[in-house]
Amino acid sequence: MTARKSKFTLANSLTVLLALVFVQWLLAWFWVPVDEAQGEVYRIVYLHVPGAFASFLSAGVLLVGSLLALRSKSEHWLNLSRAAAEVGLLFTLLTLATGSIWGKPTWGVWWTWDARLTTSFLLALMYGGWILLFGAIPQGPSRTRSCSILGVMIAADVPIIYKSVTWWRTLHQPQTILRTGGSTMDGDMLSVLLFGIAIMAVVSINLILVRQETLSLEQELEEKSLGVTS
Amino acid sequence: MNSLPDATNPMPYLVACYALGFVFIFGYAAWLCRSRIRINRYLAALKKEA
Amino acid sequence: MNLSSKKKRSKSTKWLVGISLIASAVIAMAMTQISSNTVYFYTPDEAQAQAAALTSQNIKVAGMVIAGSREWDATTLKLAFTITDLKNHEIRVKYNGPPPDMFKEGQGVVIEGKISSDGQTFAAKTLMVKHSEEYKKPTAGGSNMNKELLEKSLFKDQPVTNPSSGGSTP
Numbered sequence: 001m002t003a004r005k006s007k008f009t010l011a012n013s014l015t016v017l018l019a020l021v022f023v024q025w026l027l028a029w030f031w032v033p034v035d036e037a038q039g040e041v042y043r044i045v046y047l048h049v050p051g052a053f054a055s056f057l058s059a060g061v062l063l064v065g066s067l068l069a070l071r072s073k074s075e076h077w078l079n080l081s082r083a084a085a086e087v088g089l090l091f092t093l094l095t096l097a098t099g100s101i102w103g104k105p106t107w108g109v110w111w112t113w114d115a116r117l118t119t120s121f122l123l124a125l126m127y128g129g130w131i132l133l134f135g136a137i138p139q140g141p142s143r144t145r146s147c148s149i150l151g152v153m154i155a156a157d158v159p160i161i162y163k164s165v166t167w168w169r170t171l172h173q174p175q176t177i178l179r180t181g182g183s184t185m186d187g188d189m190l191s192v193l194l195f196g197i198a199i200m201a202v203v204s205i206n207l208i209l210v211r212q213e214t215l216s217l218e219q220e221l222e223e224k225s226l227g228v229t230s
Numbered sequence: 231m232n233s234l235p236d237a238t239n240p241m242p243y244l245v246a247c248y249a250l251g252f253v254f255i256f257g258y259a260a261w262l263c264r265s266r267i268r269i270n271r272y273l274a275a276l277k278k279e280a
Numbered sequence: 281m282n283l284s285s286k287k288k289r290s291k292s293t294k295w296l297v298g299i300s301l302i303a304s305a306v307i308a309m310a311m312t313q314i315s316s317n318t319v320y321f322y323t324p325d326e327a328q329a330q331a332a333a334l335t336s337q338n339i340k341v342a343g344m345v346i347a348g349s350r351e352w353d354a355t356t357l358k359l360a361f362t363i364t365d366l367k368n369h370e371i372r373v374k375y376n377g378p379p380p381d382m383f384k385e386g387q388g389v390v391i392e393g394k395i396s397s398d399g400q401t402f403a404a405k406t407l408m409v410k411h412s413e414e415y416k417k418p419t420a421g422g423s424n425m426n427k428e429l430l431e432k433s434l435f436k437d438q439p440v441t442n443p444s445s446g447g448s449t450p
Contacts, residue, residue, distance in 0.1 A: 011266070014259055021255065025248060033417035036424060037382065041240035042415060047251045087258075094254045098247040105238045107408045108380030114320050129301040165433075169320045169342070171390055173413040174433050184414040184429065203255070210262050217269045224276050232354035235378045 010210045017203045024050075024196045032189050044102040046193060050200035052095040055123065056162070057201050058088030059155045061208055062130075066151030069144050078144060079219075081151055082134055083211035087204055088154070089127035096124060107171060115164035116172035119157060126154045321390050323435050325369040331399030340392045341402060342410060342434050343371065347385035352378075359407075363389060365435055371395070375404040382409040386427065388434045410434060 028046035035042040065081035099117070100110045111117065130150050137143035165174045177183045183190055321340035322330075343363025351360040359375045373391055383389065392406035412433065416424040 011263060014263075018256060018259060025251075029244075029248075036416045036418040037411055037414065039237070039240060039381075041238075041243055043244055044247045045415070047247055051251070090254055090258055094251060097250050101243050101247050101250075105240060105243055106380070106382055106411065108383075109406065109408050112408065125301055132301065169436065171320075171408055171410055173411060174429075176413045176415065184412070184426070186416050188417070189415050207259060207262065210266070214262060214266050214269065217266075217273065221269055221272055221276070224273070232352050234352055234354075237381045 010206060010213065014203070014206045014210060017199060017206055020199045021196075021203060024192065024199055027192045028196070032192050033186070035189075038106055041102065041105050044098055046196050048095060048098040048102060049193060050196040051091050051098065052120075053197045054200045054204035055088050055091035055095055056158045057204055058084045058091060058208065059123070059158045061205070062088060062151045063155035066148035066155075069148045069151075073141060073144065075139070075144060078134070078147065079212045079215040080208070081147060082131070082215060083208045085127050085130040085134075085151070085154075086211060087207045089124065089131065090207075091200075091204060092120065092124040092127055096120060109171075112171050114170040114172060115168035116161065116170045119161040119164050123154065123157050123161060126150065126157065130154065323369075324363060324365040324371050325367060327395050327402075328369055328371070328399030331395050332397050334395055335397040336394070338392065338394065338405075340390055341371065341395065342388060342390045344430070344434060345383070345385050345387050345389060346370065350385065363391070366431060371402050372400060373402045373404050373407075375407050377407075379407055380409045382411055383407070387411065388430050 024046065028043050032043070032046075034040055062081055062084035065077045065084055069075075069077035069081060096117075099120075103112075104110050130147060133150060134143065134147050137146060162175075164170060165172055176185050177190070177193070185193065319340075321342040322334075324341060324343045327334060327339065327341045341363070343365055346362045346364050349360075349362035352358075357377050359377065359379060360373065362370050362372050364370045373389075375391070388410035390408040390410050391402055391404040392408070393402060393404040395402050410430075410433070412425060412430040414425050414429060
């Protein structure tokens with residue numbers, strides 16, 4: 001009696017998703033038309049915006065992990081939180097870097113401290129802070145509590161970042177997609193952008209889950225090799 | 231009337247961004263997969279000892 | 281025994297670093313966002329209304345570039361142009377160096393520098409382009425951009441109203 005082994009693993013899905021990311025990048029470089037105002041350099045949007053969205057989504061996962069950890073007081077949810085913080089930091093740094101590189105030929109500056117950029121920078125700082133905090137406090141309820149509280153703060157920054165271009169005067173332009181009156185992006189361009197956002201969203205979730213699994217396995221490995229019975 | 235300098239070449243900026251995207255995303259994924267393979271190996275070795 | 285106390289010390293250091301990062305982040309946020317005195321940029325009429333008080337400060341002003349107002353000397357690298365808030369408040373801007381590629385008439389700019397005490401001229405040390413949130417493919421019939429969108433994001437009200445300003449409505 002042989003059970004058919006499921007071919008679906010998180011690693012397999014990640015491979016497929018990364019291939020789709022690559023396809024979206026090809027579309028961004030070779031299929032979508034050029035922009036009337038910015039010329040070719042606007043194609044950075046197809047990486048910058050999906051990356052930003054992924055960093056927000058990671059904060060959402062971090063919020064879930066943090067709230068569950070605070071409620072159950074269990075260590076178990078810290079692995080999810082830690083994975084979300086790592087992936088969140090990754091995408092936030094990527095967003096800041098691509099945004100800065102895009103800013104130079106368009107705005108004329110690599111950086112400015114307007115509300116959008118400042119709150120985004122804060123997000124990166126807090127994600128990094130989470131990882132440092134986790135490493136600094138010894139295992140126990142105190143660590144779970146502190147990290148979870150920071151996780152909630154990180155999630156609170158996300159709507160502020162999103163609304164910053166509406167609430168304050170900024171160099172960064174207002175929202176392009178989600179706005180009253182419909183999006184201000186041409187159809188072809190918008191399709192590839194939405195495709196990119198969707199794919200990057202699933203990629204970030206997948207990365208978080210693989211990392212969480214790995215962290216759990218690492219713990220299992222440590223317990224087994226130390227001869228500790230859980 | 232004097233003319234302004236030529237427009238900036240967009241290619242270095244585009245390449246830099248997508249190269250960063252590749253290194254960050256694909257690099258992290260690759261590192262994840264490598265560490266997972268390593269852990270699976272250790273776990274399998276431990277199971278053999280048992 | 282020595283190893284465990286070493287571990288404890290490096291762990292506290294990491295904790296301190298982590299806490300300081302978070303604390304400085306919160307403080308930075310509070311200072312730049314909540315303070316009612318911090319304005320990212322003034323509109324031309326706000327800057328002119330307070331020019332006497334602002335003249336010694338490094339400020340930012342945003343405006344739209346008036347068609348035909350640009351003067352550029354390629355030998356001295358001196359640039360001059362006029363910005364407006366579309367309500368007859370105009371400021372003549374002087375800047376050293378070429379502008380960013382997207383600079384053109386009808387474009388939004390954010391300038392950083394000092395305004396003259398009469399509010400008529402501005403010595404800019406930084407010149408930034410503020411473009412709209414539109415992405416359109418080029419067509420033969422001219423620009424597809426909606427000028428109103430740029431106007432709205434340039435001249436919208438400050439969230440914390442400044443009682444001494446001219447008070448432009450969004």
